[in-house]
Structure formats: C-alpha cells, structure tokens
Amino acid sequence: MSRILLAGGAGYIGSHTAVELLEAGYEVIIADNYSNSCPEAVKRIEEITGKSVKAYELDIKDTEKLENVFKENKIDAVIHFAGLKAVGESVAKPVLYYRNNIDTTLSLLECMEKYGVNNIIFSSSATVYGEENPVPYTEEMNRGTCTNPYGWTKVMMEQILEDAAKANKDLSVVLLRYFNPIGAHVSGKIGEDPQGIPNNLMPYVAQVAVGRREQLTIFGKDYDTPDGTCRRDYIHVTDLAIGHVKAIDYVLEHKGVEIFNLGTGTPYSVTEIVETFEKVNDIKINHVYGARRPGDLPESYANADKALKVLGWKTERTLADMCRDTWNWQKNNPNGYNK
Ligand code: NAD
Ligand code: UFG
Numbered sequence: 001m002s003r004i005l006l007a008g009g010a011g012y013i014g015s016h017t018a019v020e021l022l023e024a025g026y027e028v029i030i031a032d033n034y035s036n037s038c039p040e041a042v043k044r045i046e047e048i049t050g051k052s053v054k055a056y057e058l059d060i061k062d063t064e065k066l067e068n069v070f071k072e073n074k075i076d077a078v079i080h081f082a083g084l085k086a087v088g089e090s091v092a093k094p095v096l097y098y099r100n101n102i103d104t105t106l107s108l109l110e111c112m113e114k115y116g117v118n119n120i121i122f123s124s125s126a127t128v129y130g131e132e133n134p135v136p137y138t139e140e141m142n143r144g145t146c147t148n149p150y151g152w153t154k155v156m157m158e159q160i161l162e163d164a165a166k167a168n169k170d171l172s173v174v175l176l177r178y179f180n181p182i183g184a185h186v187s188g189k190i191g192e193d194p195q196g197i198p199n200n201l202m203p204y205v206a207q208v209a210v211g212r213r214e215q216l217t218i219f220g221k222d223y224d225t226p227d228g229t230c231r232r233d234y235i236h237v238t239d240l241a242i243g244h245v246k247a248i249d250y251v252l253e254h255k256g257v258e259i260f261n262l263g264t265g266t267p268y269s270v271t272e273i274v275e276t277f278e279k280v281n282d283i284k285i286n287h288v289y290g291a292r293r294p295g296d297l298p299e300s301y302a303n304a305d306k307a308l309k310v311l312g313w314k315t316e317r318t319l320a321d322m323c324r325d326t327w328n329w330q331k332n333n334p335n336g337y338n339k
Contacts, residue, residue, distance in 0.1 A: 003027040008082030010037035012192045016241040022049040030055040040337040060104040070115040077119035090150035101153035127151040136303040139259040147295035179233035179263030183322035184329030191329030193336030206330035220292035231267035233301035236317035246311040263302030277323040
C-alpha cells in the first residue's frame with residue numbers, strides 16, 4: 001500500500017486527513033514543526049485508528065532534515081499542509097508568511113526531485129479566486145487579486161507547482177482549493193485548536209459556547225446578501241479529509257496538474273451558523289453585530305461539480321453535523337490539546 005508524507009500533518013486538516021488515509025489502508029508519515037499543533041494530535045490519530053504513525057519533528061524549510069525523511073522512507077506521494085494561515089497576521093508579518101509558505105513548498109519539491117517522488121497534493125484555498133471572480137467559483141477561472149499576503153502565498157505556490165509540472169512531465173500535481181473547513185472528527189478526539197484569540201468564525205463560536213470568550217462579534221450586517229451577513233461555503237473537515245483520499249487515488253494515477261474545489265456548493269450566512277449551532281447544541285451564543293472586517297468578501301462558495309465528476313467525491317455531512325461535531329470536540333477538550 002502506498003506511503004504518504006503529510007507535511008504539516010499534525011494540524012487541523014492534516015490530522016483528519018491522516019485518520020481517513022489510515023482507515024483507507026494507506027501508510028502515513030507526518031512531518032511537522034508543531035508551530036501550530038502538537039504531538040498529542042498524532043497520539044490521538046493513533047488512538048482513533050489503532051494504527052501507528054511515524055512522526056518527524058522538523059521544519060520543512062530545513063531541506064537537509066527533510067531529506068532524511070525521504071532517505072529513510074520510500075514515499076509515494078506528498079500532501080503539503082505545512083503553512084501559516086492567519087490572514088490578519090500575514091498582513092502584519094508578510095515576510096514571515098512568504099518565507100515559510102514558499103520555502104516549505106520549494107524544499108518539498110527539491111527533495112521530491114532528488115528522491116524520485118512525483119506526486120504532490122497542495123492545500124490551496126478559495127482565496128485564490130480573489131476579488132474579481134463571480135460566485136460560484138469554477139476551477140477554470142483565472143486566479144484573482146488577493147487582499148492579503150496569505151492569499152498571495154497560495155497564488156504563488158499554485159504557480160510554482162504548475163511551473164514545476166511544466167518542466168517535469170512525470171510530475172503529478174493536484175491543487176485542492178478548500179472553502180471553509182469546520183467541524184471535527186465524530187469521536188471528539190481531534191479538532192481545531194487555534195492558538196490565542198481565534199480568527200475564524202467556528203472556533204470563536206465554540207470558545208464562546210465553552211465560556212472561554214464572552215461574546216462573538218458578527219462582522220457586518222449590511223452586506224448585499226439575504227440577511228446582510230457574509231455567506232461562506234462551510235465544509236465538514238471529515239468530508240474535506242475524504243476528498244484528500246480521493247485526490248491521492250487520482251494523483252497516483254495521473255500526470256500534470258489538476259485543480260479541484262473542495263466545498264459543498266451551498267453558502268450559509270454568519271447568522272445562520274450561529275443559529276444552527278445554538279439549535280443543534282441547545283446552547284446560547286452571546287453575540288453582537290459590529291463593523292465589517294477589512295478584506296472580507298460578501299460571498300464565497302464553490303461550484304463543486306468537477307470533484308464529483310472526476311474524483312467521484314461529494315460532501316455528505318450537513319451544517320447540523322458540523323455544528324454538533326465542533327461542540328463535541330470543544331466540550332470534551334475545553335482547552336484544546338492542552339499544549
Ligand atoms: P494548521 O495550522 O492546523 O496546520 C498546518 C500545520 O503545518 C501545523 O501543524 C503547523 O505546525 C505546520 N507547519 C507550519 N509551518 C511549518 C513548517 N515550516 N515546517 C513544518 N510544519 C509546519 O492549519 P490547517 O487549517 O490544518 O491548514 C492546513 C493547510 O490548509 C494550510 O496550508 C492552510 O493554509 C490551508 N488552508 C486552510 C484553510 C482553513 O480554513 N483551515 C482554508 C484554506 C486552506
Ligand atoms: N466572522 C465573524 N466574526 C468572527 C470571525 C468571523 O463575523 O469573530 C465572519 C467573517 O467576517 C466572515 C465569516 O465569519 O464573514 C467567515 O470568516 P472566517 O474567518 O471563518 O473565514 P474566511 O472566509 O474569512 O476565511 C477563510 C479561511 C482563509 C481563506 C479565506 C478565503 O480561513 O484561510 O477563507 O477563502 F483565505
């Protein structure tokens with residue numbers, strides 16, 4: 001069975017993907033510097049699956065250390081999750097973001113070339129559609145203008161991977177454009193564990209629910225949307241993880257570059273998220289309406305037809321599942337992994 005290297009595999013999406021890959025029979029190796037995660041997540045992956053995971057603590061930018069992983073293991077494919085992802089922080093620290101996100105990609109490509117590994121899946125984002133494309137987004141649209149350095153790193157990394165595939169006809173690249181992953185594994189053992197004040201909506205809601213934050217501010221209610229709040233394509237992280245298993249099957253069998261949106265195709269507003277969380281979990285979320293957050297688009301959602309047609313993948317979990325599983329994780333782990 002194929003052996004998959006998950007760069008940044010201890011993080012939120014990587015840990016859920018590791019579980020689904022192991023359950024599908026793949027062997028998984030994780031390389032992570034734990035800058036935004038912890039070894040406990042790897043233990044929990046093993047607990048859920050009853051399988052062991054080889055984990056390396058290293059900075060993916062450190063090509064020499066990364067080479068050891070390729071030397072010690074015959075790797076069939078790489079999934080590149082290892083990136084910094086806080087939009088606001090990327091505006092304040094652009095150099096850190098460009099250095100980390102671009103260099104991790106280059107190190108991986110260098111090692112892959114040296115050790116004859118030809119398959120890579122990259123964690124891209126809906127953010128690459130930028131400001132000018134209309135919703136719903138389809139994969140053949142041009143990449144647009146981003147509002148922050150984080151988004152630009154995704155645009156640049158997509159370009160780098162496309163150029164690498166142009167130069168090396170043996171290379172197989174899948175760019176997965178995630179929409180808004182939320183939720184947690186149904187066991188409640190792994191989930192999203194942001195450091196400090198959460199930037200994203202669902203972890204903030206969950207921390208209000210568990211009493212770690214006083215109230216949620218909903219950013220803007222004067223958008224040109226049905227209820228005036230922004231709409232996003234929220235996707236259960238387990239559905240997203242299963243999308244990676246399908247993409248691994250695909251990347252191992254093909255050459256060249258393929259792009260897939262991973263979303264549900266159905267947008268929900270911020271108010272709908274709060275109301276659903278309250279209803280499903282029978283808990284009140286203290287909230288107020290505040291000013292718009294700079295850089296937010298009114299709407300972002302996928303046309304998810306291509307992933308269905310080509311990968312045979314579609315989401316199966318509802319918004320209620322996403323809210324229930326988020327709360328199950330948060331209430332069982334009020335302080336996350338306690339790292
Ligand atoms: P995360 O922060 O939970 O996971 C990223 C992991 O990479 C962490 O474990 C972190 O410690 C590790 N990492 C970062 N830099 C590293 C380095 N130099 N060397 C080794 N490890 C490093 O984030 P996530 O939500 O799981 O996101 C995974 C990927 O998906 C990221 O590239 C992110 O940009 C992308 N993405 C996430 C979202 C989202 O909303 N969560 C949306 C679109 C795209
Ligand atoms: N929101 C609030 N209050 C909060 C946090 C968020 O009202 O405390 C709102 C935002 O204004 C937005 C919605 O909830 O309307 C979703 O915000 P998130 O920060 O959860 O998600 P974004 O859509 O802004 O960002 C996500 C990913 C980024 C990615 C971006 C664009 O986190 O990585 O989508 O695709 F770049």
